[in-house]
Amino acid sequence: MFKKCLKYDLKAFAKIWLIAAAVMLVLSVVCSIGLGSFINATASMAVIEGQGSEPDSLQIMSLVARMCIGMLCYIVLIYSLVIFLGGTSIMVLIRYYTKFFTDQGYLTFTLPVRRSTQFWSKAIAGFVYTAASGVVALISILMAIGSVIIALVMTPNAAESFPIEELTSIFTPVNGVCGVIALLLAILLIAAIVFASMMMNYLVITLAATMFRKLKILSVIVSYYVVNNIIAVPIIYVGTYGLMFALMFLAMGLETMFAVPVLAWLCIYALLLLGIVAAVTVGIILANFTVLRLERKLNLA
Amino acid sequence: MNQPILVCEKLCKSYKRNVPVLDELDFVVEPGRIVGLLGPNGCGKSTLLKLISGLLTPNSGTITICGEPRSEQSNAVISFLPERPYFSSAMTVNAMMDYFEDFYTDFDRSLCEVMLKDLAIDPKARMRTLSKGTKEKVQLVLVMARRAKLYLLDEPIGGVDPAAREYILKTIIGNYNPEASVIITTHLIADVEGVLDDFAFVDAGKIAMCGNADEVREQNGKSLDELFREVFRCSRNA
Numbered sequence: 001m002f003k004k005c006l007k008y009d010l011k012a013f014a015k016i017w018l019i020a021a022a023v024m025l026v027l028s029v030v031c032s033i034g035l036g037s038f039i040n041a042t043a044s045m046a047v048i049e050g051q052g053s054e055p056d057s058l059q060i061m062s063l064v065a066r067m068c069i070g071m072l073c074y075i076v077l078i079y080s081l082v083i084f085l086g087g088t089s090i091m092v093l094i095r096y097y098t099k100f101f102t103d104q105g106y107l108t109f110t111l112p113v114r115r116s117t118q119f120w121s122k123a124i125a126g127f128v129y130t131a132a133s134g135v136v137a138l139i140s141i142l143m144a145i146g147s148v149i150i151a152l153v154m155t156p157n158a159a160e161s162f163p164i165e166e167l168t169s170i171f172t173p174v175n176g177v178c179g180v181i182a183l184l185l186a187i188l189l190i191a192a193i194v195f196a197s198m199m200m201n202y203l204v205i206t207l208a209a210t211m212f213r214k215l216k217i218l219s220v221i222v223s224y225y226v227v228n229n230i231i232a233v234p235i236i237y238v239g240t241y242g243l244m245f246a247l248m249f250l251a252m253g254l255e256t257m258f259a260v261p262v263l264a265w266l267c268i269y270a271l272l273l274l275g276i277v278a279a280v281t282v283g284i285i286l287a288n289f290t291v292l293r294l295e296r297k298l299n300l301a
Numbered sequence: 302m303n304q305p306i307l308v309c310e311k312l313c314k315s316y317k318r319n320v321p322v323l324d325e326l327d328f329v330v331e332p333g334r335i336v337g338l339l340g341p342n343g344c345g346k347s348t349l350l351k352l353i354s355g356l357l358t359p360n361s362g363t364i365t366i367c368g369e370p371r372s373e374q375s376n377a378v379i380s381f382l383p384e385r386p387y388f389s390s391a392m393t394v395n396a397m398m399d400y401f402e403d404f405y406t407d408f409d410r411s412l413c414e415v416m417l418k419d420l421a422i423d424p425k426a427r428m429r430t431l432s433k434g435t436k437e438k439v440q441l442v443l444v445m446a447r448r449a450k451l452y453l454l455d456e457p458i459g460g461v462d463p464a465a466r467e468y469i470l471k472t473i474i475g476n477y478n479p480e481a482s483v484i485i486t487t488h489l490i491a492d493v494e495g496v497l498d499d500f501a502f503v504d505a506g507k508i509a510m511c512g513n514a515d516e517v518r519e520q521n522g523k524s525l526d527e528l529f530r531e532v533f534r535c536s537r538n539a
Contacts, residue, residue, distance in 0.1 A: 001404075004403050004404065008400070008403075098389075103383070103385045103386065103387050104387055104388070104389060105356070105387075106356060106381070106383040106385070106387040107387040107388065109354075109355060109356055110354050110355065110356070110376050110379070110381045111376060111404045111405075112373060112374055112375075112376040112377035112404065112405070113373060113376075113404070114373050115373065296358060297358060298355075298356065298357070298358055299316075299356075299357050299358060300351065300356040300357065
């Protein structure tokens with residue numbers, strides 16, 4: 001039954017999400033070209049000024065036009081990323097609310113499927129779409145940075161005025177095997193934080209929808225604000241983000257503190273793993289509360 | 302003797318503290334019966350069906366389905382028709398049939414297709430393009446195309462035209478498994494009276510009167526519709 005539930009939960013978003021992701025990627029390509037053109041123009045101008053010659057009016061007009069287009073592309077890219085990522089999260093939460101707590105819940109909860117199965121199917125489908133959106137956003141950002149690097153590389157003598165080496169280092173492999181392991185663990189930590197945050201959102205919706213019979217959407221918003229401040233801030237954000245920042249500082253200092261670099265890496269791994277375990281544990285506890293509430297207090301009047 | 306399909310014992314439900322909708326209600330349904338659950342607005346008919354189907358959690362009391370305490374697995378033998386449409390408006394009728402086929406092993410797709418054809422409903426149509434009455438017909442057809450043991454029909458004929466009403470009642474009688482039971486709630490007592498084996502009048506969260514429909518008609522020399530008007534007029538004046 002879990003496979004069937006997951007199939008429908010994944011299918012529900014597939015069409016709209018694929019269209020949104022395709023639009024996002026096309027926008028990223030267009031914006032990256034615009035950004036590249038802007039950087040190329042700025043770099044060319046800096047090179048001309050560096051050589052001590054004055055740019056002519058045509059060059060200034062071209063620069064202003066490319067700057068405007070570049071800025072527009074930058075703004076469009078940032079807003080579309082926010083809308084795409086935020087839209088995915090909202091879509092996932094709306095589906096959860098609609099399938100469980102509106103008239104559609106009459107069908108959902110009269111299926112011969114356990115409520116925990118229904119919940120985890122929606123949670124996993126939501127997580128898959130959130131993670132996939134994160135990957136699409138990362139590709140878009142890398143495309144934009146890539147276009148900036150290409151524009152700088154194509155401009156003669158630009159390396160003297162712009163930090164091309166620092167930018168290209170983003171695309172170089174991380175510090176050997178130890179670095180790759182740390183990077184993978186860091187990605188897992190981010191995924192675990194996203195998971196815990198999603199579970200908190202589901203709990204908030206479930207609490208509000210099962211406690212209040214009227215003004216459910218308003219009560220969801222109020223409950224979100226309350227629970228977010230009570231649970232999310234101290235546990236999820238301070239706990240896991242704090243851990244990440246601590247890691248960064250430790251990563252900088254440990255290699256110099258320890259005579260053996262392996263020990264430094266082991267400390268980093270241990271801290272990253274601790275963060276992952278903490279976030280996943282919080283997520284599972286919140287999920288269990290939600291399932292318990294669905295099993296014991298469901299009232300679809 | 303066969304065990305009852307449904308047993309509700311001392312069932313209590315209230316939405317607000319100290320305002321019971323169901324008050325220690327006892328209700329038993331034997332196999333192979335069509336039972337009319339009748340009562341005025343707000344007497345607790347729909348609440349009872351929602352408790353049986355698991356959409357509401359009782360404050361106290363027990364519900365037993367086919368000898369087992371109610372659980373998610375009971376939904377495999379219960380076919381519930383709520384009073385409001387529960388499908389996503391983006392789904393087509395065909396997609397709904399796929400959904401039922403996937404989740405209910407007792408769903409008879411060919412029977413469903415025949416009934417849709419009889420009611421001239423296009424399986425390719427999306428829910429949002431259908432009228433309110435047609436949506437109700439689609440939902441009823443899907444619910445009745447299951448080979449369930451207990452059918453819970455909440456106002457199945459309330460929103461459809463008289464011609465379709467007749468077809469729906471014929472469908473209810475003709476398609477359910479003879480070992481199964483049907484519970485119908487409705488205000489249109491005169492319309493459903495002919496198909497009922499048993500009846501239960503619900504008033505203020507309790508069963509005010511119940512029994513065999515034919516016997517009660519014979520004893521009182523009145524139709525259920527007339528008896529309903531009399532009982533509830535009396536209970537209001539008391």
